[in-house]
Amino acid sequence: MLGDTHVDRAMAGTTAFTADFQDLITRYAWGEIWTRPGLDRRSRSMITLTALVAGGHWDELAMHVRAAVRNGLTADEIKEVLLQTAIYCSVPSANRAFKIAQEALNEEDLA
Secondary structure, eight states: OOHHHHHHHHTTTTTTHHHHHHHHHIIIIIIIIIOTSOOHHHHHHHHHHHHHHHHHHHHHHHHHHHHHHTTTTHHHHHHHHHHHHHHHHOOHHHHHHHHHHHHHHTTTTTO
16 A cells, blocks of 8 residues: 555664564554455545644655555545645645645656
8 A cells, every 4th residue: 555665665674673663553554454344445545644634744644645546546536635624624734735745646646
């Protein structure tokens, strides 16, 4: 979902200190949550984008914009998610999110 480059970089950057945390993320986030049958990946991506904007987790947003594209969201659908966050998470947060998403979509040649 995040792409081979991201996974390879994460695995290469794992140290004895961070190995348990990497294992936790891999097993629970990607293994337990993202593979549950109750929601499809597109829906989970929309929820994740919203949660990241709401929490101000800007370092994770670009990665999840790219993942949303891999999960089938179009640039227009990502735009709609971010417009929704302007109302419920704040206009300044959505402004920042649009900037980050635009850069990520440019990298994917989707902007």
